[in-house]
Amino acid sequence: MWIKCAVSCIAFPGPLTGREANCIAGMKEIKKDTSAFTSGEWKDVQWQKKAAAQYKTYARMLQKPNKNKILKQLPALHEEAFSVIDCLNCAACCKNYSPRFKTPDIKRISKHLKMKESAFIDTYLRLDEEGDYVVKQTPCPFLGNDNHCSIYTIRPSDCERFPYTNEDVLINRARITLKNSTFCPAVFFVLEKLTGTR
Numbered sequence: 001m002w003i004k005c006a007v008s009c010i011a012f013p014g015p016l017t018g019r020e021a022n023c024i025a026g027m028k029e030i031k032k033d034t035s036a037f038t039s040g041e042w043k044d045v046q047w048q049k050k051a052a053a054q055y056k057t058y059a060r061m062l063q064k065p066n067k068n069k070i071l072k073q074l075p076a077l078h079e080e081a082f083s084v085i086d087c088l089n090c091a092a093c094c095k096n097y098s099p100r101f102k103t104p105d106i107k108r109i110s111k112h113l114k115m116k117e118s119a120f121i122d123t124y125l126r127l128d129e130e131g132d133y134v135v136k137q138t139p140c141p142f143l144g145n146d147n148h149c150s151i152y153t154i155r156p157s158d159c160e161r162f163p164y165t166n167e168d169v170l171i172n173r174a175r176i177t178l179k180n181s182t183f184c185p186a187v188f189f190v191l192e193k194l195t196g197t198r
């Protein structure tokens with residue numbers, strides 16, 4: 001995902017660099033929240049602990065993926081994941097990372113907020129080391145206390161696509177997928193299914 005760690009500026013997906021250590025520092029801020037799974041066999045699963053234990057299994061599968069087979073499976077797995085995971089019980093991405101705000105995003109959102117683009121940028125965004133606009137601080141300023149996004153229908157395209165569980169990004173950006181599996185229960189869910197663990 002091109003969602004960026006607002007603490008350390010790692011882009012998702014993209015090659016991880018020496019700044020990974022900083023990102024991991026940011027990861028530590030994530031609470032062990034198991035409430036994201038809400039039904040069936042996934043209810044109350046200690047998923048973050050399990051994801052950490054399964055990391056090497058996921059890595060092996062992603063190293064030599066059967067792309068055609070996986071791409072056929074992803075739409076159904078994506079649907080299944082979000083039938084048991086409620087993002088409103090999670091919001092780990094919005095609380096800890098930032099999307100890129102690309103020019104069309106800035107135009108669309110500032111228009112919606114009836115703000116000048118320059119004022120929108122001054123109020124909410126900063127340029128990171130890679131020249132991308134990201135939120136000044138996390139949690140995202142558009143995230144409500146109830147975990148709803150106040151600009152949901154016009155949110156940045158990065159937000160719309162995350163966590164890439166229905167895109168080839170999931171297998172083409174293995175290292176990012178592995179990183180996302182540490183904080184996004186939907187990625188964990190799909191990797192569990194793809195590796196046949198569940």
Ligand code: SF4
Nearest residue numbers: 087090091092093184
């Ligand atoms: S996309 Fe993943 S990390 Fe973000 S709120 Fe949904 S389940 Fe949580």
Ligand code: SF4
Nearest residue numbers: 094140142143149159
């Ligand atoms: S814009 Fe909305 S969906 Fe995107 S990070 Fe902020 S709160 Fe989350």
